[in-house]
Amino acid sequence: DARVTQTPRHKVTEMGQEVTMRCQPILGHNTVFWYRQTMMQGLELLAYFRNRAPLDDSGMPKDRFSAEMPDATLATLKIQPSEPRDSAVYFCASGLPGIRSGNTIYFGEGSWLTVV
């Protein structure tokens, strides 16, 4: 059963620490998305990649957030330094856009981040 895998599932860290979240997209998917979910803002798109190249990261605070795809099987989202307002659930999603898939994307279980 193909699925998007995210690690860690839960993370509690102190303000100022670096946080790295990892995502393994579904094999064969060429598009990867990072979303953030909070009570106040709902689901926000932070960044997305196609064929490992960043297409849009306009939703991501550039001063502390960075997203990369070192290879086709790994996407990372890094926060340095972390702040309490970064506490949220971070979702990775992957897809293979086009007429056949209808732009469907599949979500991981999320990384639940708490910054204290």
Added chain:
Amino acid sequence: AQSVTQLGSHVSVSEGALVLLRCNYSSSVPPYLFWYVQYPNQGLQLLLKYTSAATLVKGINGFEAEFKKSETSFHLTKPSAHMSDAAEYFCAVSANFGNEKLTFGTGTRLTIIP
């Protein structure tokens, strides 16, 4: 640009009653439309999608949605609610070509009353 509006952040229905969750969209190009469900402490799961084929779309767990261009709506329905339907439901929109990123609504929390 695309956006969706979900009317009603909380909806409560009795078990066995009709479920109706409302979604209106705005899109400058023909849209693809989606409904996702999120159970507590889990990720989002695709319920169904509209991709310009049939306007009445059937999904998993007995849900369906109808695309109405004249009303710019894509409401989600289920004839008979089950306790297991309690979850948060998100409507989303993307362009039908090129830009495939999804824009989500604010979600509707569905509560089922025994």
